Amino acid sequence: MNRAKPRVLISWIGRNDLNALDGNGLGPLASTLTAVEFDRVELLYNYPEDEVKPYLVWLAEKVNADFQAHAVSLSSPVNLGEIYQQADSHLARITSSGPELSILLSPGTPAMQAVWILLGKTRYPCQFYQSSLEQGVQKIEIPFELSVEYVPAASGLSATKISQLAEANAPINAAFDNIVTRNPRMQTLKAQAQILAQREVPVLIYGETGTGKELFARAIHNASSRASNPFIALNCGAIPSELVDSVLFGHKKGAFTGAISDKPGVFQQAQGGTLFLDEFGELEPVVQVRLLRVLQEGICTPVGGTKEESVDVRLITATHRNLMEAVSSGAFREDLFYRVAVGVLHLPPLREREGDLSLLADTLLAGLGDQDAALKHKKISPDAKNIILKHPWRGNVRELQSTLLRSALWCQGDTISAEDLRQSLFQMPEKESGITQRDVSQGIDIQQLIGQFAGDYIRRALDCSGQNKTRAAQLLGLKNYQTLNNWMEKYGIS
Structure with a gap:
């Protein structure tokens, strides 16, 4: 009598899984193992052992499953090349015994999920599961097949090549010729940036995610008199709050646990060159104070140090936030804002770059x-x-x-x-607050926005009232149904 193939599930351990220890639900992994039975579960993780071990003990108490956990070394949870290597290695090991393979997509970063789909649709045919609070645990079908021409290419791609293709980083030698455009507004911005490149002034670059802020920053550096010196880029939003001072200004050996040697900060690393601080608006007020002193006096003191060090950098900052609003609300220092906002470039979103x-x-x-x-x-x-x-x-x-x-x-x-x-394509849902978050400095059509806003509430009021205009007008605080008719006619609402 033939024995059925063993059912094996493989998954990353994600942050939402670890958060279950604090009483935040079961998390996608435990939810899946509660709803679906597997003969064996293979878990991969890139979190510290002191976080994972208590979770594994908790998981063993919650679910009746035979699982094995494997620590995976990644320099970053979004490094596609390393993720591909590790996932491919473990899938090859697991499938060598010929099980019925399933992959849980929900835990982990989008990069991890993308690699699961790539491998599960090509080299390791499998079933896919996902788990969410809204939909529960579901077996899902990925509604496409990867082309046969791609399968051998996928198996032959090196980790480095996958990372290079997936990343859209600005080239190190970026010049203004790399900024491809026919749009008059963008051409004007390129001309302004070329002028700023020749002047030793701080530059603040506004723009949504992905508009090319680092590309402009690198082009400005490469066209400046500092081009032969370092260009150091730092994402301020990605620094743990307890390490901000160390990352910015460096630290001395023994300054804190783990400081086993002296380490220069980004200001020292960029000495003589350009320091690019992306997501600049994410810096906390206490850090803004120390940063202002460095910019005013050209000196900084490493964490754990007693001697001031002189720094000579050209600062370029970038943000997607409206810093003027942040200044007005007290979330961002006004004196620091005016210190960095000397040369200002507003990069338009792609949807506004006609042509x-x-x-x-x-x-x-x-x-x-x-x-x-x-x-x-x-x-x-x-x-x-x-x-x-x-x-x-x-x-x-x-x-x-x-x-x-x-x-x-x-x-x-x-x-x-x-x-x-x-x-x-990814279809992203609209943010409900989006209509009130438009950047007025770039120009808006307020009548159109009012029409969108009014239309939404009028339609909802009509639905609630069973299309009774008199009742809908009352729900909206309007005088009578005739006033409602006037609004509907004005804004073209049917």
Whole structure:
């Protein structure tokens, strides 16, 4: 009598799983193991042992499952190359015994989820599960197949190549020629940035995520008199609050637990060159005070040190936040704002760069072909171009780059079709507060916004009243149904 194949589940341990120890629900992993029975569970994790071990004890008490946990070394939880290597290695080990394989997608970073789908749709056929508070535990179907041409390419791609293709970082030698545009507003910004490059003034760059703030910063540095000296980039939003001083100004050996040697901060590393502080608006007020002193006096003191050190850097900052609002509310120091906001560049989102979408798409795809021969002859079909032109691109150039990469990997020939592109797009829900968060400095249509706002509430009031206009007018605080009719006519609400 043939024995059924053992059912094996593999999953990362994610932050929401570890948070279950604090009483925040079961987490996706425990929820899945409670709802679905497996013969064996293989768990991968990149968290410290002192966080994971208590969780594993807790998990063993909650679920009746035979699981094995494996520590995985990653330099970053979003390093696609390292994630691919580790996931591929463990999947090869598990599938060598011929089990019925399942992958839980929910825990882990988006990069981890993307690698699961890549491997599970090519080298290791499997079933996919996901778990959420809203939908519970579900077996899901990924509604596409990766092309047969891609499968051998996927197995032959090195970890470094996967990382290079997936990352849309600004090139180290970025120049203003790398800023591809036909848009008059962007051309003006390029000209202004070239002028700023020749002057030793701080520069503040505004723009949504993915609009090219670092590309502008590197181009300014490379066109300046400091080009032969270091360019150091730092994401202020990614620094743990307890390490901000050490990261910015350095520390001395023994300054705190783990400080086994002297370490320079980014100000010292950028000596003579340019320091680019991205997500600058995320710095806490107490750090803003110390940063202001460094900018005013050109000196800083490493953590645990007693001797002041002189620093000579050109500062370029970037943020997606409205710092004037932050200054007004007291969340950001006014004196620091005026210190960094000497040269100011407002980068428009991609949806406002008329004439640039098609040009950028072709340029980015050609760039992918330059990095990998398998993508060298890929083209975009006219139907796919139409989708590109209509998509809002909330992630801007970065979203466009990653979408084109997925499309190029998945398309079966040399031409990216409309269907290839649709499969590659992420449909992000609108933020409910978005209508009140528009950047007025870039210009808005207030009548259109009022119409959107009014239309939403009028339709909801009509639904609540069973389409009774008199009752709907009362719910909206309007005088009578005639006033409601006037509003509906004014804003074209049916």
